[in-house]
Amino acid sequence: MSPAAALSRLYCRLSVGLTGAEPSSEDALPNTKSVADAFATTMRTSMCYFLVFAGLYFTINTLFYRVPGDPGLIPGVSLATLVLCVLFWAYNRQRASVVRLEMTGHVVGLAFIGNALLDIVMQYQSIKLMYLVLLVPAFAVSGVRPRVIYSTSLASITGLLAATYWLDRTQLTNCAWVAFASLVIAVGISRVTRSAMLRAVKLKIDSDQNRDQAILLAANDALTGLPNRRAFLKALDEHLAHDAGFYLGLVDLDGFKPINDIYGHSYGDQVLVEVSRRLRASCGHQSTVARLGGDEFAVIIPGVDEPALRSLGDAMCVALAEPYSLNNETAFLSASIGFTERMRGESNTSKLLERSDYALYEAKELSRGIAVLFDRGHEELIRSTKAVEQALRGIDRDRELTLAFQPQYDLKENKIVGFEALARWHSEKLGQVPPDVFIRAAERSGLITSLTPTLLAKALDAASSWPDDLRISFNLSARDLLSPRSVDRILDVVRASGVRAERIELEITETAMLTDFAQALKATSRLSDTGCRIALDDFGSGYTNFSYLNQIKVHTVKIDRSFVLALEQGDHAKKIIKSMIELAGNLGMEHVIEGVETAHELKVMRSVGARMIQGYMFGKPMPADDIAAYLSSHDSDRFKLRPAKLLRSIETC
Known part of the structure; x- marks a missing residue:
């Protein structure tokens, strides 16, 4: 003393x-x-x-x-x-x-x-x-x-x-x-x-x-107590100032918006608080966990190697997928995570965030509820995507954008019932750009909403010359549904086309439902009120599709090709397809099986009660100018495929 x-x-x-x-x-x-x-x-x-x-x-x-x-x-x-x-x-x-x-x-x-x-x-x-x-x-x-x-x-x-x-x-x-x-x-x-x-x-x-309270509020999220975006970016800069490696991760919740819509925002807040607790528990004390806003979180994980990071990412996904107890209710969601590694000497904050965001996008595209680590392959994709986005901003939509049409076949009536319009782009700068590449780039950049009216107008113009009982199926992006102005433009195109609304089937995906269910519900209601049909694309590939069938007026479900491919692995996929067909029938909906390409697959589809089929088995995507010849090459009524011609189609496919 x-x-x-x-x-x-x-x-x-x-x-x-x-x-x-x-x-x-x-x-x-x-x-x-x-x-x-x-x-x-x-x-x-x-x-x-x-x-x-x-x-x-x-x-x-x-x-x-x-x-x-x-x-x-x-x-x-x-x-x-x-x-x-x-x-x-x-x-x-x-x-x-x-x-x-x-x-x-x-x-x-x-x-x-x-x-x-x-x-x-x-x-x-x-x-x-x-x-x-x-x-x-x-x-x-x-x-x-x-x-x-x-x-x-x-x-x-x-x-x-x-x-x-x-x-x-x-x-x-x-x-x-x-x-x-x-x-x-x-x-x-x-x-x-x-x-x-x-x-x-x-x-x-x-x-x-x-x-002190103002400083605390300026640096911390008021709901979860985690560092906010501002504090996170400051922490990221501090980590970059040291010559040490770490991993940056962006976390996005899958299915959080429906929880807000169904249970209310107070329950949604409880979920966010619990998510923050699970993230901190999973990542450990040495990591920085922050809430960037909404249902987006970020983590900085130092002192781990790649195998440990992958294990940690899986553990985070598992922890966040556990049920959430909301008083007397139980909610379910998952989380997609995009990781990128900060190499020694690297100090570009925006580049790190861009790579993590791209990895997160990949996680959502591949399979929601997983963690993806950014790699060199993604680096090449980013460069090509940027080039595509740049070319899209200067695109001549009327001249460079075209459509290919793939037939949909009714096995029971033995006839063609419609065509799905598939976008194609031949760029003056890049040449022929694969559809998945430019559609993804258009959606990421937000340019898709400006492309949709042009493509839809082209599709309806082609359908106006078909027989009156053939349907035209057209894919809408999630961004189309989430923008009221975009919905207005789509409705304007439909009204101006002269094609009966009952012949138009607009395909939507689960992504829009997960992002903003309330807005997606309003959009689909407006579209169906005009008489247009609504199809739910890639049915079965997500885990929450069933919950939407009771609230959205769906006329057709399109069963994803992944189930057809899984037929080679055993009878499990066959049983799933049969169950989905029966579910659609019980709910008064039609179904379309996507990606049927072989005689074996067609045989299995017949055995499980499949009716509507789409795939190379009945025709590859074709230009609008070839549709008349395609239809006339069959029966005189231009709809039926006789067994002999069907066998020839199988051989050529």
Whole structure:
């Protein structure tokens, strides 16, 4: 224990021992410990200044003040008091403490009183009695507690009255009145000074708390308590400033919007809080987890290698896919994660975020609820995608965009029932661009909403020359459905085409439902109200499709080709396809099996009750100009495929 601490403890023991109790409520500083500490800091400044000026006074007193007949006692006591002032000044400079200030007030106050009494006794002059009176307001200003002020003031007045009584009783009455007046003034000064200082201290504390709260809100998400986007970007910059590798991950929840729509935003908030808890638990204390906004999160994971990162990503996906208990309800969702590695020496924040975002997009495209690590192959795709996006911005839509049409066949009626329009793009700069490449680039860039009206108009123009009972199927992007203006343009194209709305089937995907179910529901309702048919594309490839069938008016479900490909692995896929066909039938919906390409696949489809088929088995995508020849090459009614021709089709496919 340091000497200063020992001195403070000794004073506390003596104080309690002399008074027999702890300080009274009057002596205690008000409100919280923070107020008391701040008040002690303020009073320390006053006390230190008081000791400095007192030290100057006693320095002058020691050097120049002399009393006749004094053998040097007064200069010696003045010097001792000067040393005492210096010591207590240093003692209080160490830290702000109410106990230290209280002890200083008592000890120094008694030393001042002793100096004044010694001077009066050594050479009495009535004017010197004022020394003791002047000390009272000094004690009132510098005292940290009322008990310090009262005890030192009373000691000074007692010394005054005692000296007057023994040395000059004729002044006793006057001194008594002066003493009374000085006490009243001391109490008044003490009250006013302490109240003003306490008020200032409280205002400063409130200001500091508001500032700290503002800083906290500026850096943290109010709902989850995680760092927000601003704080995350700052943390990312700090990691980049160090020459060390780490992994950056972007996390996006799959199926969160329907939870808000179905259960309400309060339940959605509960889910977000639980997601943040699971992320922190999965990533560990060394990682930085942040909420970027909505249902988007980000993580910075240092100190792991690639195998450990992949295991961690899988663990995060598993943890976030666990059920969420919402009072008496249970909600389900998953999370897709895109990771990228920060290599040593790399310092480009935007590039890291771009790579992570691309990996996240890949995760959502491949299979929702998984983690994808950005690799060199993705780097090449980013470069090609940027080139495609740039070319799309300068595209001549009317001239460069074309359509191919793939037939849809009814096995029961043995005839063609319609065609699906498939977009094609021959760029003047890039040549023929694969459909999946430019459609993905158009969706990522938001340009798809400007392409859709042009492509739909071309598709309907082609369908206007077909027999009146052939349908035209056209794919809509999720962005088309989520934009009311885009829906308006689509409806304008349908009305202007002259094609009966009942012949038009608009295909939508699950992505729009997951992103904004309420808006997607409004959009599909507007489209179906015109008489257009609604088809749910890639049925079965997502885990929440069934929940939409009760709310969206769907006429057709298109069963994803992945189930047809899985037929080679056993009967499980066959049973799934049969169940989905029966489900669609029970709900009054038609079905289309996509991607039927072989005789074996066709045989299995017949055996499970499939009716509508689409795939190379019945025709590859063809230009609009070839459709008339395709139809006329069959029966005279232009619809039926005889078995012989069907076999020839199988052989050519």
